[in-house]
Amino acid sequence: MYDFAPDPTLSRAELHAELHAAADAITSGEPDGIANMANVAALIWQFMPDLNWAGFYRTIGNELVLGPFCGKPACIRIAWGKGVCGTAAALGATQLVEDVHAFPGHIACDAQSRSELVVPIMRDGAVIAVIDLDSPLPARFNGEDAAGIERLAALLSTRI
Structure with missing residues (x-):
């Protein structure tokens, strides 16, 4: 059994x-990559406050397909270059969005979402998945969150 209990007084970096x-x-x-994504989605949900969605989209062909997550039901398929997730995948770059309503082409799977952080997971120079975090708070995510999730993505690049 795993029992991870994050301390709510920790700094973001900690x-x-x-x-x-x-x-x-x-x-x-x-x-098993799916099992690993499921457990990590649950960990993110447990460790990071003020989220309304945390999970993965996997690269299959020329689109992203929903993977393990915590939160409300979500869009199943996202074309590369569409929305925040598709943009992160197409560019191979983290997308830190303070106000999703100001992001051109934002895909609203949950109308409650106000900010989003999407980090690509790369293997051998290719995007194999993205980690997607949504929050009902505007500007919920910052550079420390982006760096932390990028480090997590690097770890997962050989485990999913």
Whole structure:
């Protein structure tokens, strides 16, 4: 049994370090990528406050397909270059969006979402998935969150 209990008094940097350590522990040695994504989505949900969606979209062909997540039901398929997730995948670059309503072509799977952080997971120079975090708060995410989730994506690049 796993029992990860994040300390709510941690700084963002410390919280991301603990999240990374928990993700490393729970995915180490597990060869099933779907199981690893499911557990990491649950960890993100547990560790990061003020989220209304946390999970993965996997690259299949020329689109992103919904993977394991926590939150309300979501869009199943997203074309590369469309919305925040598709833009992150097409550019191979993190997208930190303070106000999703100001993002051209934003795909609203949940009307409650106000800000979003999407980080591509790369393997051998190709985007294999993205980590998508949504919040009902505007400007919920900052550079520390982006750096922490980028570090998590690097860890997961060989585990999903």
